Amino acid sequence: xxxxxxxxxxxxxxxxxxxxxxxxxxxxxxxxxxxxxxxxxxxxxxxxxxxxxxxxxxxxxxxxxxxxxxxxxxxxxxxxxxxxxxxxxxxxxxxxxxxxxxxxxxxxxxxxxxxxxxxxxxxxxxxxxxxxxxxxxxxxxxxxxxxxxxxxxxxxxxxxxxxxxxxxxxxxxxxxxxxxxxxxxxxxxxxxxxxxxxxxxxxxxxxxxxxxxxxxxxxxxxxxxxxxxxxxxxxxxxxxxxxxxxxxxxxxxxxxxxxxxxxxxxxxxxxxxxxxxx
Ligand code: HH2
Numbered sequence: 001x002x003x004x005x006x007x008x009x010x011x012x013x014x015x016x017x018x019x020x021x022x023x024x025x026x027x028x029x030x031x032x033x034x035x036x037x038x039x040x041x042x043x044x045x046x047x048x049x050x051x052x053x054x055x056x057x058x059x060x061x062x063x064x065x066x067x068x069x070x071x072x073x074x075x076x077x078x079x080x081x082x083x084x085x086x087x088x089x090x091x092x093x094x095x096x097x098x099x100x101x102x103x104x105x106x107x108x109x110x111x112x113x114x115x116x117x118x119x120x121x122x123x124x125x126x127x128x129x130x131x132x133x134x135x136x137x138x139x140x141x142x143x144x145x146x147x148x149x150x151x152x153x154x155x156x157x158x159x160x161x162x163x164x165x166x167x168x169x170x171x172x173x174x175x176x177x178x179x180x181x182x183x184x185x186x187x188x189x190x191x192x193x194x195x196x197x198x199x200x201x202x203x204x205x206x207x208x209x210x211x212x213x214x215x216x217x218x219x220x221x222x223x224x225x226x227x228x229x230x231x232x233x234x235x236x237x238x239x240x241x242x243x244x245x246x247x248x249x250x251x252x253x254x255x256x257x258x259x260x261x262x263x264x265x266x267x268x269x270x271x272x273x274x275x276x277x278x
Contacts, residue, residue, distance in 0.1 A: 008113030060097035143192025159204035209251030
């Protein structure tokens with residue numbers, strides 16, 4: 001297991017769970033937290049996230065919820081670059097949540113130091129953009145595309161298949177010259193998975209963590225939690241915190257969340273009780 005994640009000039013310790021706060025520069029994100037193009041509101045939210053203990057801010061300009069309307073690269077750049085420009089002064093690593101190479105490149109030029117790609121750098125040119133930078137990369141598993149992924153997801157052994165896919169993508173990154181210390185993996189909860197697949201992945205997370213790569217988990221407010229609790233998106237904070245704790249207990253290194261303060265408090269208690277470093 002590596003001790004640090006290299007994100008451009010940043011070195012993030014992996015001795016304690018890290019919190020990635022979600023900033024959605026979108027009008028249509030599934031959780032209803034989208035800030036559209038309001039840079040002022042996004043900056044206020046980002047500042048609050050950092051004060052509340054976010055280690056990374058993840059900026060997205062396109063919703064990837066099932067069936068979302070695709071957004072062109074130019075529009076995505078128009079949404080995220082002004083935000084990255086404004087958030088750079090906060091001093092925390094900024095992550096670009098995009099699968100499009102032109103968006104990745106524009107975000108890196110503006111100061112992002114992590115590429116969070118739900119497509120695991122499979123788009124033509126994506127690996128080259130990442131390799132030409134010193135940014136970290138988050139490689140996520142997805143079966144299908146956001147438009148079709150929830151139609152009929154199928155696996156023989158979801159943990160083994162997701163693990164094999166991520167291992168192949170890590171190898172592709174290493175072969176392209178991306179150092180191990182820059183790589184994060186993510187099973188992609190809700191991306192081409194039934195609730196049962198998501199549960200199996202959560203229960204089998206330690207098998208993915210055994211690869212030695214830091215594992216990022218994004219379960220915050222997702223439909224699995226709605227299925228388990230019967231609650232609508234706006235009422236899933238407690239379930240999201242439970243999911244973050246469960247993920248960290250199973251080996252997750254980074255949790256991607258909408259509710260930074262509550263997650264931080266819960267993780268602080270969990271870390272103390274398990275004697276992880278604060
Ligand atoms: N989930 C979402 C978006 N990006 N990236 C990673 N690495 N892992 C995830 O689980 C993940 C992700 C979906 O959540 P959100 O951004 O809140 O919603 P939307 O895509 O509707 O904006």
